[in-house]
Amino acid sequence: MDLSLWQYQFRIIMLGDSTVGKSSLLKRYTEDAFLETINQTVGVDFYVHFLEVEPGVRIKLQFWDTAGQERFRQDDNALTSVTRSYYRNSVGGLLVFDLTNRASFDHVKDWHAEVCERVQPHRVTFLLLGHKSDREKDEPGVRAVSREEAEKLASRMGIPYVEASAKTGCNVQEAFEALSRKIYGGLLSGEVELREGWDGVKCTAPQGLTLQRDGAAAAAAARAADGSKREKKCCG
Ligand SMILES: Nc1nc2c(ncn2[C@@H]2O[C@H](COP(=O)(O)OP(=O)(O)O)[C@@H](O)[C@H]2O)c(=O)[nH]1
Ligand SMILES: [Mg+2]
Numbered sequence: 001m002d003l004s005l006w007q008y009q010f011r012i013i014m015l016g017d018s019t020v021g022k023s024s025l026l027k028r029y030t031e032d033a034f035l036e037t038i039n040q041t042v043g044v045d046f047y048v049h050f051l052e053v054e055p056g057v058r059i060k061l062q063f064w065d066t067a068g069q070e071r072f073r074q075d076d077n078a079l080t081s082v083t084r085s086y087y088r089n090s091v092g093g094l095l096v097f098d099l100t101n102r103a104s105f106d107h108v109k110d111w112h113a114e115v116c117e118r119v120q121p122h123r124v125t126f127l128l129l130g131h132k133s134d135r136e137k138d139e140p141g142v143r144a145v146s147r148e149e150a151e152k153l154a155s156r157m158g159i160p161y162v163e164a165s166a167k168t169g170c171n172v173q174e175a176f177e178a179l180s181r182k183i184y185g186g187l188l189s190g191e192v193e194l195r196e197g198w199d200g201v202k203c204t205a206p207q208g209l210t211l212q213r214d215g216a217a218a219a220a221a222a223r224a225a226d227g228s229k230r231e232k233k234c235c236g
């Protein structure tokens with residue numbers, strides 16, 4: 001299959017404190033690899049992955065991974081224009097915290113609020129990911145956030161919650177695909193709109209979108225919603 005062929009491109013931002021494992025998740029999803037000593041992200045990294053959401057519908061997922069906003073967020077005035085446009089031009093956001101790091105969980109609502117505010121009046125589709133689930137097996141008592149608590153926060157924000165590990169690969173694909181399918185469902189239902197001059201979603205065949213909306217929208221939205229429930233229970 002020709003890798004350059006795609007119908008939609010979704011731009012997705014990785015959000016969360018430093019060292020929660022954002023880059024590792026992307027490396028696992030896009031290259032199926034894990035490094036114990038991964039380089040700290042400097043500036044902005046891009047990762048790309050292709051996903052066929054339904055037969056014949058190929059999505060180019062473009063992930064933005066930064067260190068920039070982690071460093072700048074203490075001082076709002078220092079936010080670079082790059083970071084601002086990076087938020088504004090995203091359709092999806094993966095909110096990541098480390099299950100063994102309480103502070104990273106406490107900061108999730110700050111990341112969420114900050115992005116929601118910056119993309120006004122538009123909306124970003126989120127998924128909450130509790131990361132490093134592998135550590136629980138070898139280190140009893142290392143978990144600092146219970147599943148119930150994380151699920152409660154996710155439901156308050158109205159978004160799905162998944163626990164995953166870049167180290168073992170558990171639920172990584174499921175998490176990225178649940179988020180992508182949710183965005184696709186929103187696109188078909190009209191909740192996510194294509195906008196002139198906006199890079200959150202790009203479409204190579206706008207008339208194709210109209211046709212699909214008329215024909216298969218309900219079925220595809222249902223499939224997309226179903227995809228978000230597909231978390232495997234392999235994380236313990
Ligand atoms: N045990 C465990 N460690 C992880 C996992 N993912 C990342 N790490 C480690 O956490 C550290 C920070 O990861 P990194 O991806 O750079 O985090 P980022 O700053 O959010 O991009 C690195 O030492 C990784 O090896 C995981 O799933 N399990
Ligand atoms: Mg990083």
